[in-house]
Amino acid sequence: xxxxxxxxxxxxADCGSITASAEQLGLSPATASAALKRLEKQxxxxxxxxSTRQLRLTSEGxxxxxxxxxxxxxxxxxxxxxxxxxxxxxxELRLSMPSDLGRNIVVPWIDEMMSRHPELSIKLHISDNLSxxxxxxxxxxLRYGAPQDSSMIAFQIASxxxxxxxxxxxxxxxxxxxxxxxxxxxNCLVFRLGNRAYDRWDMVRGGEQFRIPVSGDRESDDAEIxxxxxxxxxxxxxxxxxxxxxxxxxxxxxxxxxxxxxxxVGLWLICPSRKQVTPAVLQLRDFLRNKVSEELTHLDGPLSxx
Numbered sequence: 001x002x003x004x005x006x007x008x009x010x011x012x013a014d015c016g017s018i019t020a021s022a023e024q025l026g027l028s029p030a031t032a033s034a035a036l037k038r039l040e041k042q043x044x045x046x047x048x049x050x051s052t053r054q055l056r057l058t059s060e061g062x063x064x065x066x067x068x069x070x071x072x073x074x075x076x077x078x079x080x081x082x083x084x085x086x087x088x089x090x091x092e093l094r095l096s097m098p099s100d101l102g103r104n105i106v107v108p109w110i111d112e113m114m115s116r117h118p119e120l121s122i123k124l125h126i127s128d129n130l131s132x133x134x135x136x137x138x139x140x141x142l143r144y145g146a147p148q149d150s151s152m153i154a155f156q157i158a159s160x161x162x163x164x165x166x167x168x169x170x171x172x173x174x175x176x177x178x179x180x181x182x183x184x185x186x187n188c189l190v191f192r193l194g195n196r197a198y199d200r201w202d203m204v205r206g207g208e209q210f211r212i213p214v215s216g217d218r219e220s221d222d223a224e225i226x227x228x229x230x231x232x233x234x235x236x237x238x239x240x241x242x243x244x245x246x247x248x249x250x251x252x253x254x255x256x257x258x259x260x261x262x263x264x265v266g267l268w269l270i271c272p273s274r275k276q277v278t279p280a281v282l283q284l285r286d287f288l289r290n291k292v293s294e295e296l297t298h299l300d301g302p303l304s305x306x
Contacts, residue, residue: 003075005039006068008032009047011137013065016055024137073275090119093280097142100224100243102126106142109291113284120280128193128223133272140281141270142288144240153274155285157267158292161241164201164256165248169233176256177236180210187235188214192221201238203260210260214238240265245295267292 011021012032022032040047047061057065076091097106103126114120125138133141147154164183166176177183180203191198197219203210216235220226227244230237231252247253269285271277 001039001042002035003072005035006072008035009039010065010068010072012036012048012055013057013061018055076275076278089117089280089283091278091280092121092123093278093284094123094125094137094139095142095284096125096127096136096138096140098144099126099128099222100227101142101144101240103224104227104246105242105295106288109288113287117280117283128191128221130194139271139276139278140284143268143270144265146266146268147270151273153271153277155269157269157285157288158242158296159264159266160292160296161264162238162262163241163244163258164203164236164260165230165239165244165253166236166256167231167233167253168251170230170235171254171256173233178257180212180257180260183212183214183236186214187216187218189216189226189229189235189237190214190219191223191226191238192219194221198238201262203257203262205260238262240267242267242292242296 008021008025008027011024012018015021015024018032018036019029022029025032027035036047043060043064045060045064046058047064049056049058095110102124107124110122110124114122123137125136130141130143132138142157144160146156164177174186177186180201183201188199188201199214201212201214203212214236218226218229218234220229223239223243226237227239227247229235230239230244231247236256241248244253248255269281269288271281
């Protein structure tokens with residue numbers, strides 16, 4: 001039985017579309033349809049009920065899907081174990097990460113890791129929207145914030161401060177806030193994730209806590225755009241220090257209200273289950289921990305990891 005046909009079957013079951021599944025796998029719809037018919041003929045069972053508007057699993061398809069997923073996972077684990085025995089990192093790793101951190105910091109690191117492991121291939125998904133591990137075909141995700149689903153396997157890469165930043169151009173034109181309450185009078189750049197706008201900025205100083213509602217004339221669901229606006233002098237932003245450290249070092253951005261701290265945010269590497277924790281994922285975890293530590297060498301004390 002062709003494993004590519006099994007992979008196609010699980011993909012169709014996940015997204016409910018032969019055409020979309022074919023596109024994801026680089027096939028024509030006709031080729032994908034023929035492969036599905038070939039699999040059904042081999043099994044002597046109809047796997048999907050097809051209509052002009054709907055494609056859904058039959059009872060036989062639902063039953064076979066469970067075993068099909070287990071078989072594909074077992075094959076991947078077998079290949080990974082062979083690579084581990086040989087002491088090499090290879091295979092395909094489907095990785096998701098946030099836009100700003102990914103494009104400006106992590107992508108060059110990934111290039112370096114791949115140069116060390118030439119048999120490794122990476123499919124990169126960059127978006128601030130949280131990936132669906134199954135629909136987006138993601139093996140592992142790099143994300144700020146601990147996962148809410150306790151069934152997932154998560155490795156903390158670092159604990160990173162969030163800071164208030166702006167460009168010298170902005171502070172020259174509009175001044176710099178001296179107290180968190182002053183942020184109410186400034187043009188603040190708001191990041192939105194899904195239906196949530198991050199327009200309440202939390203800070204603390206000497207045990208006194210502040211939660212300041214902010215607003216401005218710009219809002220985006222892309223964290224990189226928020227950083228670009230800040231660098232161009234369009235307003236004040238609240239960002240992970242890792243995302244903006246290089247621009248802080250170069251003077252393109254400056255930290256505001258440095259005597260006020262925010263609750264650090266964890267940077268996590270997340271797998272949907274232990275089955276995805278391959279030698280490549282463990283190598284990526286250790287590599288990222290080292291790289292983030294090097295990037296933030298100015299932080300006091302060791303970075304938090306687990």
